Each structure stands twice: as structure tokens, then as C-alpha cells.
Amino acid sequence: MTEINNTSLPIGVFDSGVGGLTVLKAIREELPQENLVYLGDTARLPYGTKSPASIERYAIQATARLQEQGIKLLVVACNTASAVALDALRRQMEPVPVIGVVEPGAMAAVAARPGGAHLVLATEATVRLGAYREAILARDADAQVREQSCEMLVALAEEGWVVGVIATAIVRRYLDEAREDSFVPDSIILGCTHFPLLRATIVAVAGEGVAVVDSAGTTAAVVRQVLDANAILNDTEKPGRVQLLATDGVTRFARVGGFFLGRSLTADDIELVDL
Amino acid sequence: MTEINNTSLPIGVFDSGVGGLTVLKAIREELPQENLVYLGDTARLPYGTKSPASIERYAIQATARLQEQGIKLLVVACNTASAVALDALRRQMEPVPVIGVVEPGAMAAVAARPGGAHLVLATEATVRLGAYREAILARDADAQVREQSCEMLVALAEEGWVVGVIATAIVRRYLDEAREDSFVPDSIILGCTHFPLLRATIVAVAGEGVAVVDSAGTTAAVVRQVLDANAILNDTEKPGRVQLLATDGVTRFARVGGFFLGRSLTADDIELVDL
Numbered sequence: 001m002t003e004i005n006n007t008s009l010p011i012g013v014f015d016s017g018v019g020g021l022t023v024l025k026a027i028r029e030e031l032p033q034e035n036l037v038y039l040g041d042t043a044r045l046p047y048g049t050k051s052p053a054s055i056e057r058y059a060i061q062a063t064a065r066l067q068e069q070g071i072k073l074l075v076v077a078c079n080t081a082s083a084v085a086l087d088a089l090r091r092q093m094e095p096v097p098v099i100g101v102v103e104p105g106a107m108a109a110v111a112a113r114p115g116g117a118h119l120v121l122a123t124e125a126t127v128r129l130g131a132y133r134e135a136i137l138a139r140d141a142d143a144q145v146r147e148q149s150c151e152m153l154v155a156l157a158e159e160g161w162v163v164g165v166i167a168t169a170i171v172r173r174y175l176d177e178a179r180e181d182s183f184v185p186d187s188i189i190l191g192c193t194h195f196p197l198l199r200a201t202i203v204a205v206a207g208e209g210v211a212v213v214d215s216a217g218t219t220a221a222v223v224r225q226v227l228d229a230n231a232i233l234n235d236t237e238k239p240g241r242v243q244l245l246a247t248d249g250v251t252r253f254a255r256v257g258g259f260f261l262g263r264s265l266t267a268d269d270i271e272l273v274d275l
Numbered sequence: 276m277t278e279i280n281n282t283s284l285p286i287g288v289f290d291s292g293v294g295g296l297t298v299l300k301a302i303r304e305e306l307p308q309e310n311l312v313y314l315g316d317t318a319r320l321p322y323g324t325k326s327p328a329s330i331e332r333y334a335i336q337a338t339a340r341l342q343e344q345g346i347k348l349l350v351v352a353c354n355t356a357s358a359v360a361l362d363a364l365r366r367q368m369e370p371v372p373v374i375g376v377v378e379p380g381a382m383a384a385v386a387a388r389p390g391g392a393h394l395v396l397a398t399e400a401t402v403r404l405g406a407y408r409e410a411i412l413a414r415d416a417d418a419q420v421r422e423q424s425c426e427m428l429v430a431l432a433e434e435g436w437v438v439g440v441i442a443t444a445i446v447r448r449y450l451d452e453a454r455e456d457s458f459v460p461d462s463i464i465l466g467c468t469h470f471p472l473l474r475a476t477i478v479a480v481a482g483e484g485v486a487v488v489d490s491a492g493t494t495a496a497v498v499r500q501v502l503d504a505n506a507i508l509n510d511t512e513k514p515g516r517v518q519l520l521a522t523d524g525v526t527r528f529a530r531v532g533g534f535f536l537g538r539s540l541t542a543d544d545i546e547l548v549d550l
Binding site for chain 2: 042043044049050051054124151152154155156158159161165166169170173248249252
């Protein structure tokens with residue numbers, strides 16, 4: 001318990017790769033005084049097409065590295081790992097609080113469109129587990145939920161092709177598939193941390209009246225609430241430090257991660273860790 | 276040495292995922308009497324965006340599984356692993372002969388267009404190592420080589436979107452990038468085992484007069500030659516057995532693998548192995 005009472009300990013942010021940097025960025029904006037350590041498990045990415053057993057094993061191995069270093073809170077910034085492994089990670093990290101991104105994403109969608117028809121864009125693994133469906137229906141029994149797996153959107157975000165005719169055609173194809181059987185969404189949930197990069201294209205294709213929500217902002221707000229509730233907010237005026245760790249390919253991490261963080265990174269900004 | 280003299284032992288075919296099934300299929304057509312065992316390291320795919328050290332380690336772990344089971348020849352059906360880890364795999368497998376796909380691909384391109392301008396479409400890791408450039412120039416000092424990394428083509432093939440406006444637009448974008456500085460290819464090498472699925476689209480975008488070559492057919496021919504040279508061709512009339520192994524996600528392996536093999540697979544056709 002001593003450890004989690006040390007308010008200057010960093011918040012750990014874990015993702016299968018670089019996508020979770022969108023969540024890191026939102027936490028940084030919400031809580032600029034907090035120290036942050038981000039771990040991208042780039043050696044084993046993507047998680048979204050793997051089996052639940054492998055995803056859980058990888059997530060536990062990776063977050064053990066953050067646990068050793070000492071963190072006061074863990075954010076599981078990967079939708080797939082949040083959907084598959086949150087309970088296992090909570091048992092492992094106890095007494096450190098653990099926040100996933102599925103619940104905040106569901107909260108944001110229900111708040112935006114009460115009783116609405118929600119379309120969840122996510123990875124295969126997240127869709128297979130129906131984690132968003134469960135989280136939304138637990139909050140809003142009148143909601144309708146459709147989940148659509150969209151692996152090509154991950155590739156688009158990683159390639160940096162986030163606007164233009166190709167991105168538009170791919171988004172349109174997935175939305176058309178999801179709209180079969182007269183399902184008309186009034187909210188679209190970006191259920192993978194890669195997808196906020198494609199927000200402008202998704203908004204344009206979805207058209208007016210559709211709320212496009214992601215987990216990042218709501219997750220940052222939940223982080224603040226949990227830190228506050230546990231009396232472990234970092235009580236300082238100084239801007240916090242940000243440490244970036246990856247399990248493989250720091251050069252690629254820097255290049256692709258720059259898109260997500262919205263500023264350029266070099267390989268020297270990333271520390272390679274071996275699991 | 277006893278083992279490799281057992282002609283009924285299977286040929287091992289190793290890939291990071293399902294793409295190498297295009298090579299398995301070509302070997303099956305060339306040598307229908309041979310027993311084949313295919314291992315897709317789906318738990319750690321894709322290799323193409325990872326570091327050379329990780330790729331080598333993964334390839335050695337995965338092929339050790341085939342070595343234990345007993346094989347008379349190893350085909351490294353993954354371009355990335357062939358580019359990065361072929362020497363290490365040869366040391367590990369000795370005295371079992373090991374064939375990669377880069378050399379056969381280079382042979383096919385040089386044969387198709389002597390003194391030609393070759394465009395290699397491949398993964399990031401294969402491009403970074405310049406393996407095709409080296410293999411082509413060693414055979415044909417007059418050749419010109421340009422290498423282009425095309426991660427989106429991997430995603431297209433896995434999603435099964437191999438023809439149509441989206442596939443065409445993506446292929447056109449990569450070919451336009453490659454043609455900058457007035458480089459005019461007269462051969463295109465499909466330097467990733469995923470890309471033969473996109474052959475029709477690539478041929479259509481490339482236009483007349485461009486030879487589109489892949490490794491699969493030439494690799495199968497080289498396999499025959501090496502078996503023959505070592506006097507380990509399976510001397511029987513019976514059709515050989517095919518065994519499919521994967522390190523994760525047999526359901527996805529079956530679904531995506533079916534595209535590559537050109538026939539439908541079910542999860543029961545795939546054996547899950549733990550490395």
C-alpha cells in the first residue's frame with residue numbers, strides 16, 4: 001500500500017502498440033502535472049486478431065514490467081486488452097487501481113445518445129467478446145448495439161493514410177456493411193485506439209446527426225476521478241515527465257507514434273525493454 | 276543424417292502466418308506425393324514490421340518445433356524471415372537443407388526481364404534489409420532495383436479485399452510512389468507471400484509489358500531440385516499428407532488461410548501448437 005500512496009509515482013499506460021498514445025495524450029491534457037509511463041508491446045502487436053488466451057498472457061507479461069517499475073494507477077489503453085484481460089490485470093495489479101477503455105467508451109456513447117443505436121468499430125477480438133455491447137446495455141437497456149470489426153482501419157492509421165479517397169472508400173465500405181438490415185446508427189464508437197486518427201474521415205462519411213465518440217477523453221476524466229477518490233493526485237505545479245517504452249522496433253514506434261501523439265518523435269525518445 | 280535420408284519425412288514449410296500457404300500450394304502442385312507440414316507463427320505475426328533481432332528469435336523458436344517433429348527439408352515461406360534469418364536457420368537446421376523465398380523470387384525476376392528495372396513490393400523489414408536488391412544484383416549486374424514497402428497490401432489480403440475499387444486505389448498509390456524520379460519498372464516482384472492474392476489487381480494497375488512475378492512457383496521448382504540433388508524425393512505414387520499447425524487463433528487461420536489455399540478450411544483442419 002505504500003507504493004500507491006506515493007503521489008509522485010507515474011500513471012502507467014499500457015497498449016499493444018502505439019494506438020494508446022491517443023489516450024496518453026488525453027491524460028496529459030487533463031492532468032499535465034502527472035508523471036506518465038507508456039508501454040507499447042510492439043513485439044507482439046497486434047492483439048486484435050489473436051486468441052483471448054494469448055492476449056491475456058501478453059498483457060500480464062507487459063504490465064508486470066510497469067508494476068516492477070512502480071506505478072500508482074494502470075490505464076489499459078488497448079480496447080482489445082480491456083475487453084479480454086481487465087479482470088486478470090486487476091487481480092495482478094492489486095492494490096493498484098486499473099482502468100480500461102471499454103467502460104469509458106460505453107459511458108461516452110450512452111451520454112451522447114441515450115436510448116440510441118450504437119455502432120462499435122473495433123478489432124476482431126473486441127467484437128468477438130461483445131464487451132461494448134455488454135457495457136452499453138448495462139447502462140442503457142433501451143440502447144441498440146451493433147459491432148463491426150474493421151482491421152483495415154488499423155492498417156490505414158499505421159500507414160498514416162487517414163484522409164483522402166482511399167480512407168474514405170474503406171470507411172464507407174465498413175459503414176455500409178454495418179448498415180445492412182436497416183440498422184441506422186446515431187452514434188459511432190471508435191472502439192480501437194487507432195481509430196481517433198481517422199475521426200475526420202469517419203465523421204464525413206457518417207454524415208450529420210451521428211455522434212462519433214472515442215474513449216480517450218472520457219478515460220482521462222475517469223483517471224482524474226479515480227486518482228482523486230484514492231487521494232493520489234500529484235499535488236505539484238511542475239509539469240510531469242513522460243517516459244515511453246516499447247518491446248520492439250523503436251524506430252517504427254517513433255515514426256508511427258508521432259502520428260498518434262501529434263508531435264514528432266525520434267528513436268531516442270523511446271526506451272527498448274525486453275520482456 | 277538418418278533423418279534426412281528418410282524420404283517419407285515431410286517437407287516443413289514455415290511462415291509468420293497464413294501467407295506462406297501460397298508457397299505450400301505451389302509445392303503441393305509441383306510435388307503431390309510429398310508429405311507437407313506447415314507452421315504459421317500466428318501468435319507473433321506480422322514479422323514484417325518487427326526488428327531483425329525479434330524476427331530471428333521468433334523464426335528459430337518456431338522452426339525448432341518442425342525440427343523436433345522431423346522434416347527432411349525446410350522452406351522458409353516468409354519473405355521477411357528469409358531476408359532476415361536464413362543464415363541463422365541454416366545453422367540451426369543443419370544437416371537439413373533450408374530454402375528461402377527471396378532467392379527464388381530474384382531468380383524468377385531476372386529470368387523474366389534480364390537487365391530489367393525491378394520493383395520489389397515487400398514488407399518494411401524486407402525493404403530495410405535490401406535482400407532482394409542484393410539477390411538480383413548478384414545475378415544481373417545490369418539490373419535496376421527499387422524496393423517499396425506496402426503494409427496496406429498485407430491488410431487487404433487478410434481482409435480478402437483483393438479486387439475492386441479499394442484494392443485498385445491502394446495498389447495504384449504504391450505504384451505511383453515507386454515510379455517517382457522516372458523509375459519505370461518492367462518487372463514487379465511480389466516480395467511478400469500475401470501479395471499473390473492481389474496479383475490480378477497488380478497486373479491490371481501495372482499495365483501491359485510489366486512482368487508480375489512471385490516466389491511460389493520458382494520456390495517449388497527449387498524444392499524439387501534440392502530434394503533430387505539430395506536423393507530424398509518421396510518415391511511413391513500415393514498423394515502426400517498435409518498437416519497444418521498454427522501458434523494461435525486457429526479459427527482465424529482457417530478463415531484467412533482458406534483465401535490463400537484457394538479452398539475452404541475449418542478450425543478442425545488446424546492444430547494449435549504452443550511454443
